[in-house]
Amino acid sequence: MLKIEDLLRPEAYPHRPQKVELRQTHISWVFLADHLVYKIKKPVNFGFLDFTTLEKRQYYCEREVVLNRRLCPEIYLGVVPVMETERGLVLEAEGRVVDWAVKMRRLPEEGMMGRLIAEGRLRPEHIDLLVRKLVPFFQKAETGPEVNRYGSLETVRFNVEENFAQTRDFVGRALSRLRYEHIVSWSRRFMEEKAELFARRIREGFIRDGHGDLYSANVCYDDLREVYVFDCIEFNERFRCGDVAQDLAFMAMDLDFHALPELSRRFIEGYVELSGDQGLYEILDFYKCYRAYVRGKIGCFTWADPGVPEDEREKALAAARRYFDLAYGYAGGRPFLLVVFGLSGTGKSLLARTLAERLLAVHYNSDVVRKELAGLSPTEHRYEPFESGLYSPEMTERTYEELLRRAARDLSAGWDVILDATYRSRAHRQALLELARRLEVPVLFVLCEAPEEVVRERLARRSREEGEPSDARWEIYLAQKARFEPPEELPPENLLRLITLDPPETLAERLEARLSRL
Structure with a gap:
C-alpha cells in the first residue's frame, strides 16, 4: 500500500508546489498540487474494474490518457511513475517504480x-x-x-x-x-x-x-x-x-x-x-x-x-x-394521491403513517399541519370545544388549503402524496378531485370506518399516549359524525371503504395491491 502521507509533501513533486491537497473517490487518490493534478488508482477489484496489480494500474493509466485526450488533449499530460527513494515516495524521479499516476493540468474550480x-x-x-x-x-x-x-x-x-x-x-x-x-x-x-x-x-x-x-x-x-x-x-x-x-x-x-x-x-x-x-x-x-x-x-x-x-x-x-x-x-410513471379520511378514532392516521413508510410517500397529517400554521409543536395539545379556537372554521379552512397546496407542489415534483385528515366536507374532497384531474394523477380516497365501541376505546387510549398530535375526544367524534357529509360526489373507482379492525400492516398491504391497479 502506498504511503499516502509521502505524497502530501511538496518535495515529492518535481515542480515543488506550495500546497498539496488530497481528494479521494472509491477508485482513486487525487493529489492537487498547485496547477497540476496527479491521479493514482487504488489497488481495488470491484468486478467491473480490476486495479489490483501494478501492471494493470499502468495499463489503465495509459488508457485513461489516450481516451481522454479525444476531448481535452491539453489537460491530460501523460503517465508518470511513482518512485520509491531514500527520501520516500517521489513522482517523476529515479528509483524503484511502485505505482503510476495520470498527470493532468488542473482545471479551474470556478x-x-x-x-x-x-x-x-x-x-x-x-x-x-x-x-x-x-x-x-x-x-x-x-x-x-x-x-x-x-x-x-x-x-x-x-x-x-x-x-x-x-x-x-x-x-x-x-x-x-x-x-x-x-x-x-x-x-x-x-x-x-x-x-x-x-x-x-x-x-x-x-x-x-x-x-x-x-x-x-x-x-x-x-x-x-x-x-x-x-x-x-x-x-x-x-x-x-x-x-x-x-x-x-x-x-x-x-x-x-x-x-x-x-x-x-x-x-x-x-x-x-x-x-x-x-x-x-x-x-x-x-x-x-x-x-x-x-x-x-x-x-x-x-x-x-x-x-x-x-x-x-x-x-x-x-x-x-x-x-x-x-x-x-x-418510464411513464405518475405519482398518486392517496386521501385517507374519516372520523376521528377510525384508525386513519395510523394507517396513513404505515402506508407512508411502506410506499416511501410524502405524508401530511391535518393535526400536524394545523399546529404548524398556529406556531405550535405537533404534540402541544389544545382541548377546545368543537369548531372553536384552534379548530375554528377559519383555521380549518386554512389547514385544508395548506394541505391542498402541499399536495399540488409535491405531486408536481413527482412524489406520491398521502393526505391524512377528516375531510368531512364535500367541498374539500372535490378540490382534491379537481387537483388530481388537473395534474393528471391517479387519486384514491380511502374512507376509514370502525364500530363506535372501538372508536371510543381508541380515543381513550390515544389520550394517554405521548407524542400523539390529535386532540380528538369522544364528544368531538360525535360532533364530527353529525356533520359528516357522505362522499356521494366521489366516483366509485376513486373511493374505497375500509373497516380498520385488522392490523395496519395488513390493511396497508391490501391497499398497496389496490394502488398497483390505479
Whole structure:
C-alpha cells in the first residue's frame, strides 16, 4: 500500500508546489498540487474494474490518457511513475517504480459545471458550447463491429437487468415496490417492443466508443471560451461504449435532476439540430431512465457502505430516492394521491403513517399541519370545544388549503402524496378531485370506518399516549359524525371503504395491491 502521507509533501513533486491537497473517490487518490493534478488508482477489484496489480494500474493509466485526450488533449499530460527513494515516495524521479499516476493540468474550480449549477450561473450559452464540442466528438468516435456489440439489445438488456438485480435489496428503502415493479416492467416492455429500434441504431452508425460518464461532475468551462469534458470511463468498455443516446441522456437527466428542464431540452434539441440525429428522441427516455437508475444504484451502494460517515450516507440515500423518482417519471410513471379520511378514532392516521413508510410517500397529517400554521409543536395539545379556537372554521379552512397546496407542489415534483385528515366536507374532497384531474394523477380516497365501541376505546387510549398530535375526544367524534357529509360526489373507482379492525400492516398491504391497479 502506498504511503499516502509521502505524497502530501511538496518535495515529492518535481515542480515543488506550495500546497498539496488530497481528494479521494472509491477508485482513486487525487493529489492537487498547485496547477497540476496527479491521479493514482487504488489497488481495488470491484468486478467491473480490476486495479489490483501494478501492471494493470499502468495499463489503465495509459488508457485513461489516450481516451481522454479525444476531448481535452491539453489537460491530460501523460503517465508518470511513482518512485520509491531514500527520501520516500517521489513522482517523476529515479528509483524503484511502485505505482503510476495520470498527470493532468488542473482545471479551474470556478468553471466546474456542478459549481455553475449550484451557484445559478449555468447559462444557455454554456449548453450550446458543450453541444458544439460533443457533436464532432461522437461523429469521429470509433465504431464498427467490435463497438457495435455494446449497442446490441443483448448487451443493453444485460446492463438493465444487472441494475435491477443489484438494487432488489434496496426496495422499500430507496424506492417503493410499486415504483420498482413499474420501472422493471416498462423497461422490459420497451426492449421487447422496440427491438427493431435498437437494431436500426446500430445500422445507422450511432453506436460509438463514447465517454460513459457524461454529466456535470466531469465538465468544466473556461468562461465561454472552452469546455473540457474529462474523466471518461477507461476501465470497462461495456460502460463506455454504446449508443450515443446513452451519454446524451446522462447529461440531460443530470440537468433534470438539478431542476433545469429548460437547459436539458436545449441540450438535446441543440444536439439533434446540429447532428441530424432525429432518431435520438425515440430512445431518449429509455436511456434517461437507465441513467437515472444507475445513479440511484450508486447512491444505494454509498448508503450501504459502513465506512462512509453517517451524514454522507443519509445524503446519498436521499439523492438515490430522487434519482429513482426521475427514472419512474421517464418510464411513464405518475405519482398518486392517496386521501385517507374519516372520523376521528377510525384508525386513519395510523394507517396513513404505515402506508407512508411502506410506499416511501410524502405524508401530511391535518393535526400536524394545523399546529404548524398556529406556531405550535405537533404534540402541544389544545382541548377546545368543537369548531372553536384552534379548530375554528377559519383555521380549518386554512389547514385544508395548506394541505391542498402541499399536495399540488409535491405531486408536481413527482412524489406520491398521502393526505391524512377528516375531510368531512364535500367541498374539500372535490378540490382534491379537481387537483388530481388537473395534474393528471391517479387519486384514491380511502374512507376509514370502525364500530363506535372501538372508536371510543381508541380515543381513550390515544389520550394517554405521548407524542400523539390529535386532540380528538369522544364528544368531538360525535360532533364530527353529525356533520359528516357522505362522499356521494366521489366516483366509485376513486373511493374505497375500509373497516380498520385488522392490523395496519395488513390493511396497508391490501391497499398497496389496490394502488398497483390505479
